[in-house]
Amino acid sequence: MGLSGLLLLLGLFSPSWAGVTVQVPGLQVPPQYASRRADAQKLFTVSYDAYKQFAFGHDDLSPVSRGFSDGRNGWGASVVDAMATMAVMGLDDIFEEAVNFTANIDFSRSKTSSTVSVFETTIRYLGGLLSAYELSDEKFPVLVQKAKEVADKMAFAWVGNNDMPFGFMNFATNTPTRSTSNIAEAGTLSLEWFMLTKYTNNATYGDRAARSAKHIANLASPLPGLAAQGIDPATGNAVGSYVTWGGGSDSYFEYLIKYARLTNTDEHIYIDTWKTAVDSSIKNLLRKSTVGNFTYLADFDGSRIRHVGSHLACFHAGNWLLGGKLLQNQTIIDIALELNEGCWNTYAGTATGIGPEAFAYISDDGSFTGGNSPSTAQMNFYNQHGYYITSSAYILRPEVLESNMHAWRITGDTKYLDRAASAIDAFNKFLPATVAFAGLNNVNSVTSSLIDDMESFWFAEVLKYLYLTFDDPAHISLDDYVFNTECQPFKAPPALDSYGGSGKLVPAKPFAAQSGALPAVSPNAFLKSAGVPRGSR
Template sequence: MSLRRLALAAFTLSAGVSVRAGTVQKAGLTVPSNYTSQLDTLKSIFNVTYSAYQQYACPHDELQPDSKVGIDDIMGWGATIVDALDTMWIMGFTDLFEQGVNQVSETNFNVTTDDGNLASVFDATIRYIGGLLSAYELSDQKYPVLLEKAKNIADNMAYAWVDGNAIPYNGIFLSNYSIQDGFTNVAQAGTLLLEWGTLTKYTKNDTYQKLAEEATLKLASLPAPIPGIPGQLLYPNGSNIDDLVTWGSGTDSYLEYLPKWARLSNTNDTTYADTWLMAVDSSIEALLKRSTVDNWLYLADYANKTIQHVSSHLACFHGGNWILGGKLLNNDTIVNYGLELVDACFNTYRSTTTGIGPESFAYISSDGNYTGSSDPITSNQTDFYNENGFYITNAAYYQRPEVLESNFYAWRATGDTKYLDNAVWAIEAFQKYLPASSLGGVGWACITDVMSTDSPQWNDQAAYFFAEVMKYLYLTFDDPNNISLDEYVFNTECHPFKAPPAKSQYGSGKVINMTN
């Protein structure tokens, strides 16, 4: 299909469809009493795993008041304490929260533990700036040091915008504020708006928001292999490197933030909602595929002008994103596709030996099973596909949250208790296979093979486990009026930001005339 034909086809859903904003959560939603015991279970899990982090994952001197933890300590104490702050607050662990605030106040965010003193703008934004600002908001702004540290980090990261480029580089050498030259990707450049916009809200300095808006608007203006979704790799001057289109890693959170920024900011600029709708509509036309077994719904990748029948745990945020965006645009077609995507992703959990979903998977559709690899599908993969409607290409579980994230959105939007059952399923599987017993440890580990009940474990527990897995599961069973999806918008690290009352309409409601 030509780009012009695809572009015109992409707006068959948006044309003539109401774009009056709808509420996201089902009205009057409550959690049945037989599920609420999961809250205590999750608090216990948090206590066990976080205590293990405190005891073993950081050197003793990093707990002292004069400690200087590096900004890039993504898997260690520095990122974990910031990433977990709002989870502690939501779960009611005020003692741990205050301990964390004290530690943050003594942390030097002007250095990294990396020998080259290199920091990632993307990670610093979603984990540090996002975590600090969310905790600042949730605690009623009682801890100004959280805002001060967020501003400190953003001031350092702002050096990533150079040479008049709207798009930042992703690497900053904090020793001299020079950039790491090279390319970036769509997600790294386009996942800044919620955090930097919220920083502007509290500092009253609009420079932060303008930098993030300019980067996203530049991405939205680029030529796109699939309308609304630019090629993944690019240089900060805006020149593209490839034509890879995906809802997965490297592009994912840019697409995630388009409707979220429209909602959080209530901006009058309809570019964000319109671009997202364009991406969704063209994805429905070109990327939406059904498996030949069990009719599961997936979103394909596109590269070298060829469909690739692949997906991943990371990509499984898309179901929740389509539910949220579809609700904001009052578009039931998009919401229903989102619910189908959620079901297909959770099927990857229910189909494995451990009950935990794999890192990546593929499928066969009516147009084939090409995955972009020259490796043929094996007989074991074929047998597995014939039973489950997908086959595994990477069997590891790295404590990813995305399947649980979308499951959370599906529950809050529909009130269907099957999503509560899904969450219980995941908790029970995690309790059985993630405790680091085979490593002789007390925390929770990653596993290398979700198809083995004796899977080797990987000695790591990611900071995002506390920020995302724990919080999405907890909020699934919590009172839906707490952190309501009609009152808060989550960043890609599951840090909630308070949103204003919704507008009556998001997006222009107009059919965009694509001529290329």
């Protein structure tokens, strides 16, 4: 079935069709947690008020110096990224102000660097505009107009007949600016571009992005279903043999199951590949720490297991919970809850109660990380907490709270509400800067210095996930919406009664990595500094 046929089907499913359910039916937030939704909203309003005063129209507020930065091409990333959160929170006054600002963005050129990330622009700008359009009951057609404008510029990333887009573009010349890419950059476009097709009735947008994801899924891989992290967009070939659920790969895997749910497609490749990736991860990457017995997914560098983890990778628990419910597979759900415990432990183990950027483990089968052996201090920390910190920064990332919200909605266990509440308390205690909230250089120090940047995903993800954790679960339900990787909700059609795919795993294919352009690297290679943006997720 083609994409145009899918769009027709979106209006043909009967609302009375029961379908698969994800959330606990009739779930309600207990009264003792009622004030916490307002606490989450206050984090947002304090942050946005400061942004309006000191950085409005720029990409990020610098909350320590009361300045701004423009790492997302100067188009006002925080405004666009925050719009859906404003709509979810019912902040109509600033939402309409944001719409008026957005109507005048000039997407024909970058205001800063000539280089534009197709991935980041898709998840933040394209996703933010289309989600805001939906959540405002389609009252502001200019949001679709601006989404089309920026997508039409990004469309030049697909050169000739290539299935794969280049990851970075020069908007002034409409040409690629970098030859290397990864599967997260190339494979995390399908939801947003499908939604653009829905609202423009132009199937080219969605077909283009879906073609990229399917190309990756059809590649031979180092482990069944688990594509290599690196890819050459010019040839479409894999580069290196590094496998991870962390940065550079993460949201490609995330979107496989989400695209299947958002479109209700009868093309089995998305669910089959996701299911194979999960099955392969359980068989090859799943490990337990020797202290605390915490579950984690290791990386694989083509020859050895690397016992590493990252904040970015901790989205996997929520994604597996969603997929496990859609596939009605209790084994996946149970393992996802164990993964969630391991990720939450990285918060619980620090002096601030906030989790670090990257960490490592020791398992019965080894402690190899591809880097240095743990120091004496790291070993002492490991013996207390079951993991040790390898990158101590917190740059306002959402993934642990993302999975925590999914765990609450899918199990109804109030311990997840307690955890979200503790995160709010920790943020209020350790993140305040001069006017808003900033990241930490060292989450294991209560006197840590701050990172002078408040990325747009603080508005789009962290604060939306916290708010939704304490909001009425029937509002923006996981049964009604699919979130893009920036936590922008997209309305989904009624669920099918089964998401089993073909019922088969994807068969393994002989794998030979292309060498040269992009060596196999661990996620830490993407964490170039404490202030590095989300990068390849």
